[in-house]
Amino acid sequence: MKILGIESSADETAAAVVEDGRFMLSSTVASSLDLHKVYGGIVPEIAARSHIEIIIPVIKLALADAGCGWDDIDAIAVTNRPGLIGSLLIGVLTARTLAITKRKPLYGINHVLAHAYANFITATRLPGYTLSESPPRVPALGLIVSGGHTQVMLYRSHADYELLGQTRDDAVGEAFDKVAKILGLPYPGGPSIDKAAQKGNPTSVKLPNPKLDNRYDFSFSGLKTAVLRAAQQLAGKDFTLPSTELPALLTESQKADLAASFQRAAIDILADAMTAAEKQYRPESVLLAGGVAANNSLRETLSRRLQAPLLYPDIKLCTDNAAMIASAAYYWQQTADNPYELSVIPSL
Numbered sequence: 001m002k003i004l005g006i007e008s009s010a011d012e013t014a015a016a017v018v019e020d021g022r023f024m025l026s027s028t029v030a031s032s033l034d035l036h037k038v039y040g041g042i043v044p045e046i047a048a049r050s051h052i053e054i055i056i057p058v059i060k061l062a063l064a065d066a067g068c069g070w071d072d073i074d075a076i077a078v079t080n081r082p083g084l085i086g087s088l089l090i091g092v093l094t095a096r097t098l099a100i101t102k103r104k105p106l107y108g109i110n111h112v113l114a115h116a117y118a119n120f121i122t123a124t125r126l127p128g129y130t131l132s133e134s135p136p137r138v139p140a141l142g143l144i145v146s147g148g149h150t151q152v153m154l155y156r157s158h159a160d161y162e163l164l165g166q167t168r169d170d171a172v173g174e175a176f177d178k179v180a181k182i183l184g185l186p187y188p189g190g191p192s193i194d195k196a197a198q199k200g201n202p203t204s205v206k207l208p209n210p211k212l213d214n215r216y217d218f219s220f221s222g223l224k225t226a227v228l229r230a231a232q233q234l235a236g237k238d239f240t241l242p243s244t245e246l247p248a249l250l251t252e253s254q255k256a257d258l259a260a261s262f263q264r265a266a267i268d269i270l271a272d273a274m275t276a277a278e279k280q281y282r283p284e285s286v287l288l289a290g291g292v293a294a295n296n297s298l299r300e301t302l303s304r305r306l307q308a309p310l311l312y313p314d315i316k317l318c319t320d321n322a323a324m325i326a327s328a329a330y331y332w333q334q335t336a337d338n339p340y341e342l343s344v345i346p347s348l
């Protein structure tokens, strides 16, 4: 079964063809990230306009790379929740139109839950991908960490999953992005912090590890504020100093120490929750997914602290892509949606 996946929930416009949920025939991703950099975050209107301009070429390229015509495609899967409303609309309206005109079943897919399915892509002829040899075993725990989400999932089977916990405030990727801004490091903040942290001492700045009543829930906004206070103190100033003036007052080594200490604290918070979840649910595998899954230190810490095998996708499949959408649609086997009615759900 060949499924065409379409993804447009944030700043990436993506299309992919995946056969039987595992074999990735193509994966095309166009990003408007460069257009947002100057603003320090995604500008929804710019993202939506970029999707409109590029979505048809991206889909055509995904079909051509896969060597597929429309007759070869069995179904269309599209992210319809959650995400930026204008961005979601472009993908969903395109998918609905194609489903009607090409007479294909249509599946609306939850982007966050689908992230874990990047781990089910186990074969491709495309160059430059390192993939696991076999699909993960369920029951599995999922840690979905991105700019918009921080969720701990239990997948008892493909059709039976449960949200064990999530962030109560900032997503972990958002915290990386905001701390990078405090330190004057370029957007997106995750890779910038990751890089700066390599030259810093992770124990140099003491930061909080909040404990909530649900041990699978998270809070990152206090951690981000603690970094701000520590940075103001290192700069010899108090809390009245505007954060925009901080980067100029900090040395490179102070920035590296703050980055390393923040990264260590954020990873410890995630790892504490996952080790507790593993003890309680005894999964066959643990699936890491989302943009923050690209972080090497997170991967190393989880691999060290967990007993079950930790799986994480190739870096190109950690961030937003459409192969994970097509794979999730295959495994979930949902009832097809009405192409005249499928709506977008910006927040869940």
Ligand code: KG4
Pocket (backbone or CB within 6 Å): 010, 145, 146, 147, 148, 149, 172, 173, 174, 176, 177, 188, 189, 190, 191, 194, 290, 291, 292, 293, 294, 295, 296, 318, 319, 320
């Ligand atoms: O999954 P994704 O591409 O988009 C969302 O759905 O949010 O994730 C993007 C997020 C950003 O917050 C970015 O800073 C973070 O993933 N990120 C990282 C790394 N690479 C990307 N965070 C930590 N370390 C990294 N190496």
Ligand code: ZN
Pocket (backbone or CB within 6 Å): 111, 115, 146, 290, 291, 319, 320
């Ligand atoms: Zn995502």
